[in-house]
Amino acid sequence: MARPAKQCPFCESGIRAVNYKDENTLRRLVTEQGKLLPRRMTGMCARHQRQVGTSVKRARYLALLPYVKGYQD
Amino acid sequence: MRDYETVYIFDNQIPEERINEKLDRYHGLLTQAGAEITAIDHWGRRQLTYPIRKQASGYYVVAQFKSDTGQLPEYERLLKLDEELLRYLVVLHEGEPSAPMSIATRAPREDDDDGEEED
Numbered sequence: 001m002a003r004p005a006k007q008c009p010f011c012e013s014g015i016r017a018v019n020y021k022d023e024n025t026l027r028r029l030v031t032e033q034g035k036l037l038p039r040r041m042t043g044m045c046a047r048h049q050r051q052v053g054t055s056v057k058r059a060r061y062l063a064l065l066p067y068v069k070g071y072q073d
Numbered sequence: 074m075r076d077y078e079t080v081y082i083f084d085n086q087i088p089e090e091r092i093n094e095k096l097d098r099y100h101g102l103l104t105q106a107g108a109e110i111t112a113i114d115h116w117g118r119r120q121l122t123y124p125i126r127k128q129a130s131g132y133y134v135v136a137q138f139k140s141d142t143g144q145l146p147e148y149e150r151l152l153k154l155d156e157e158l159l160r161y162l163v164v165l166h167e168g169e170p171s172a173p174m175s176i177a178t179r180a181p182r183e184d185d186d187d188g189e190e191e192d
Binding site for chain 1: 080082121122123125131133135160162164167
């Protein structure tokens with residue numbers, strides 16, 4: 001019954017701090033509209049999910065990620 | 074002293090020498106007060122994901138420095154007054170690289186254990 005626990009991709013690759021300038025990685029952690037994916041989808045540990053939240057918000061402010069999709073494309 | 078990181082987004086229309094001049098001016102203010110600039114990384118022109126002040130692209134520069142907290146308000150005031158700086162972000166630097174690298178290409182870090190405040 002119990003599903004195997006997903007491993008946190010950041011822990012697996014041995015990364016301590018999520019980088020808010022790394023838009024390619026962050027893009028995989030948001031929906032197509034640019035909303036944050038929940039932890040049950042990303043399989044992330046609590047600490048890294050928290051860091052991803054802050055990172056995505058910083059990346060949005062710096063126009064690396066969209067606040068809402070659909071401006072140019 | 075703390076580690077900081079600033080991301081600047083400049084107006085795309087201004088020439089590169091002007092940008093360097095501006096950076097010198099900002100960083101001069103910091104170094105005068107005993108700060109130390111540890112890295113400056115020019116990403117160059119890139120597309121913005123949404124327009125800022127009707128501009129579709131901007132010139133990105135990332136700078137890392139060590140500074141006392143006292144100098145920051147004046148530094149940020151200078152940034153705020155600059156009309157040709159579309160946007161800036163000053164954050165505490167947690168040891169991430171200055172380049173926009175992805176997980177796949179990044180080499181494992183050696184200094185893994187500093188900057189650890191949790192637990």
